[in-house]
Amino acid sequence: xxxxxxxxxxxxxxxxxxxxxxxxxxxxxxxxxxxxxxxxxxxxxxxxxxxxxxxxxxxxxxxxxxxxxxxxxxxxxxxxxxxxxxxxxxxxxxxxxxxxxxxxxxxxxxxxxxxxxxxxxxxxxxxxxxxxxxxxxxxxxxxxxxxxxxxxxxxxxxxxxxxxxxxxxxxxxxxxxxxxxxxxxxxxxxxxxxxxxxxxxxxxxxxxxxxxxxxxxxxxxxxxxxxxxxxxxxxxxxxxxxx
Amino acid sequence: xxxxxxxxxxxxxxxxxxxxxxxxxxxxxxxxxxxxxxxxxxxxxxxxxxxxxxxxxxxxxxxxxxxxxxxxxxxxxxxxxxxxxxxxxxxxxxxxxxxxxxxxxxxxxxxxxxxxxxxxxxxxxxxxxxxxxxxxxxxxxxxxxxxxxxxxxxxxxxxxxxxxxxxxxxxxxxxxxxxxxxxxxxxxxxxxxxxxxxxxxxxxxxxxxxxxxxxxxxxxxxxxxxxxxxxxxxxxxxxxxxxxxxxxxxxxxxxxxxxxxxxxxxxxxxxxxxxxxxxxxxxxxxxxxxxxxxxxxxxxxxxxxxxxxxxxxxxxxxxxxxxxxxxxxxxxxxxxxxxxxxxxxxxxxxxxxxxxxxxxxxxxxxxxxxxxxxxxxxxxxxxxxxxxxxxxxxxxxxxxxxxxxxxxxxxxxxxxxxxxxxxxxxxxxxxxx
Numbered sequence: 011x012x013x014x015x016x017x018x019x020x021x022x023x024x025x026x027x028x029x030x031x032x033x034x035x036x037x038x039x040x041x042x043x044x045x046x047x048x049x050x051x052x053x054x055x056x057x058x059x060x061x062x063x064x065x066x067x068x069x070x071x072x073x074x075x076x077x078x079x080x081x082x083x084x085x086x087x088x089x090x091x092x093x094x095x096x097x098x099x100x101x102x103x104x105x106x107x108x109x110x111x112x113x114x115x116x117x118x119x120x121x122x123x124x125x126x127x128x129x130x131x132x133x134x135x136x137x138x139x140x141x142x143x144x145x146x147x148x149x150x151x152x153x154x155x156x157x158x159x160x161x162x163x164x165x166x167x168x169x170x171x172x173x174x175x176x177x178x179x180x181x182x183x184x185x186x187x188x189x190x191x192x193x194x195x196x197x198x199x200x201x202x203x204x205x206x207x208x209x210x211x212x213x214x215x216x217x218x219x220x221x222x223x224x225x226x227x228x229x230x231x232x233x234x235x236x237x238x239x240x241x242x243x244x245x246x247x248x249x250x251x252x253x
Numbered sequence: 254x255x256x257x258x259x260x261x262x263x264x265x266x267x268x269x270x271x272x273x274x275x276x277x278x279x280x281x282x283x284x285x286x287x288x289x290x291x292x293x294x295x296x297x298x299x300x301x302x303x304x305x306x307x308x309x310x311x312x313x314x315x316x317x318x319x320x321x322x323x324x325x326x327x328x329x330x331x332x333x334x335x336x337x338x339x340x341x342x343x344x345x346x347x348x349x350x351x352x353x354x355x356x357x358x359x360x361x362x363x364x365x366x367x368x369x370x371x372x373x374x375x376x377x378x379x380x381x382x383x384x385x386x387x388x389x390x391x392x393x394x395x396x397x398x399x400x401x402x403x404x405x406x407x408x409x410x411x412x413x414x415x416x417x418x419x420x421x422x423x424x425x426x427x428x429x430x431x432x433x434x435x436x437x438x439x440x441x442x443x444x445x446x447x448x449x450x451x452x453x454x455x456x457x458x459x460x461x462x463x464x465x466x467x468x469x470x471x472x473x474x475x476x477x478x479x480x481x482x483x484x485x486x487x488x489x490x491x492x493x494x495x496x497x498x499x500x501x502x503x504x505x506x507x508x509x510x511x512x513x514x515x516x517x518x519x520x521x522x523x524x525x526x527x528x529x530x531x532x533x534x535x536x537x538x539x540x541x542x543x544x545x546x547x548x549x550x551x552x553x554x555x556x557x558x559x560x561x562x563x564x565x566x567x568x569x570x571x572x573x574x575x576x577x578x579x580x581x582x583x584x585x586x587x588x589x590x591x592x593x594x595x596x597x598x599x600x601x602x603x604x605x606x607x608x609x610x611x612x613x614x615x616x617x618x619x620x621x622x623x624x625x626x627x628x629x630x631x632x633x634x635x636x637x638x639x640x641x642x643x644x645x646x647x648x649x650x651x652x653x654x655x656x657x658x659x660x661x662x663x664x665x666x667x668x669x670x671x672x673x674x675x676x677x678x679x680x681x682x683x684x685x686x
Binding site for chain 1: 367375376377434435440442583589590591592593594595596614615617618620621622624625626630635
């Protein structure tokens with residue numbers, strides 16, 4: 011099966027090794043007999059029909075450069091998500107999926123409005139290893155966060171996970187990320203997917219479902235992945251950030 | 254006191270804690286004042302090159318062990334009480350404080366790359382701190398790399414701008430890890446007539462015209478000789494000289510060109526600059542060949558995408574070995590965030606390797622990088638302990654062969670300690686004594 015992936019602004023939002031996430035999705039699809047077809051969606055481009063969207067993080071400067079263009083794509087992106095497309099948004103991309111992002115200088119950037127949240131940049135950056143408990147999946151996620159933005163979820167919003175160690179969305183709510191239908195937003199990079207293979211497979215399964223194939227992917231041995239996850243989790247437990 | 258066990262910043266730390274202003278006073282005692290060198294990549298090597306050029310001319314206080322925060326500068330000042338000139342390698346984040354204290358008469362600013370975002374924050378923040386530091390020193394002579402948009406923008410009259418002038422050695426396209434890709438003024442992507450290392454090159458904004466400033470000192474007719482060295486023609490107002498380097502790679506041409514530009518600005522003659530650069534071998538751990546029995550270790554420091562890409566480019570062009578030990582630590586000095594390994598183009602190196610030993614505290618993470626980069630998992634060994642990884646790498650290397658070792662900063666220090674304990678290299682604190 012061909013899995014169509016739309017990578018938003020790879021030229022601008024790529025600060026935390028986001029191509030690692032794509033490499034993992036691509037390799038894990040391939041060993042199960044599927045092919046990832048990744049296309050870049052850039053400034054001014056129309057939103058194509060894809061099974062999975064991906065958007066990474068950038069510095070404030072790059073985020074400013076893309077924010078208005080992304081907001082202009084809001085309509086087709088929301089339609090795609092309502093029609094079952096999967097979406098992974100990391101760090102800056104996560105912030106831009108909310109309603110708005112206000113940077114340190116007080117400049118307000120528009121968001122896509124896909125996720126029920128808004129973000130305000132704070133004075134102190136939240137930097138460090140993070141471990142999340144994702145009870146909804148019976149799994150954990152380990153990663154690294156580095157953000158000045160404090161993301162505030164609406165009351166009825168579903169977080170991606172509960173923070174075991176680290177700052178999370180705002181350093182105080184105890185929540186990290188947000189999920190809605192097949193959309194996942196998170197501050198976790200590192201990159202996220204190599205050491206959290208269950209999450210990569212879930213995204214692939216959901217993308218396949220959108221493409222019309224409802225199937226569980228066969229598990230892989232994932233020895234290195236488990237080891238990397240264990241080290242990263244231990245790091246979060248011993249030195250995850252807190253205010 | 255500084256001689257025991259490499260505690261190179263202890264006296265300086267004490268002084269800084271007890272009486273921070275004493276550093277300012279020590280610096281003002283230097284009869285010829287101070288000069289400072291900063292960059293993301295190459296600052297240790299570049300400063301060591303300047304020291305070698307200056308050696309016959311002036312006694313310097315030089316923080317040559319890589320201790321480049323305020324405390325390291327203080328230690329160098331304390332140790333070299335008869336020095337005439339201060340020559341300080343300065344951490345890019347520490348530049349404002351160091352320059353406020355020692356008031357350098359000249360600053361050599363080489364490059365700004367994405368590095369340790371967990372420690373420094375975004376590139377823009379560091380660039381902003383540099384702008385403020387430079388503005389606070391209105392009389393200092395600025396020697397800047399014009400090929401880096403952020404650094405070239407700091408140029409001002411009375412200083413010097415250096416850059417490469419040889420499109421034959423340019424990259425066909427900007428690398429994945431290129432950082433300052435967008436016009437400083439209007440945000441449009443720059444167009445490059447030549448991209449040399451990362452985002453360093455001959456750039457121009459097609460929208461507003463912001464471009465590389467005119468160059469005062471250039472490197473022309475660059476000759477890269479694999480792992481054996483490099484040569485270039487140094488062109489300046491003083492004339493031209495053919496420079497022979499024992500260090501390989503285009504990034505070392507940048508280091509040498511920066512060092513030469515600073516030395517010329519300090520009034521050193523062109524021939525003395527050329528001779529000093531020709532004498533220079535290497536700053537410790539940056540590029541070292543160490544014989545071990547009937548094998549050899551080739552060690553190159555890797556610490557961020559731009560630097561690692563250049564190390565790999567040099568290795569590949571020099572026909573590197575078939576076995577490599579790559580070591581990733583995640584201490585504060587390495588960067589706790591290890592995501593940068595995914596921005597390094599390891600693939601050209603992997604193509605030529607039979608076996609790979611992944612080591613360091615994040616060995617498994619590194620192994621994943623190679624596995625997802627297409628390297629067969631069966632040919633990767635995960636050996637977190639550095640000394641065991643070195644031994645395993647040597648075991649896999651045929652007799653008479655060479656083992657490539659690419660460590661991050663603290664892994665490099667630990668490996669050198671292992672080699673020193675075996676009597677194979679001298680410790681830097683012994684050498685510096």
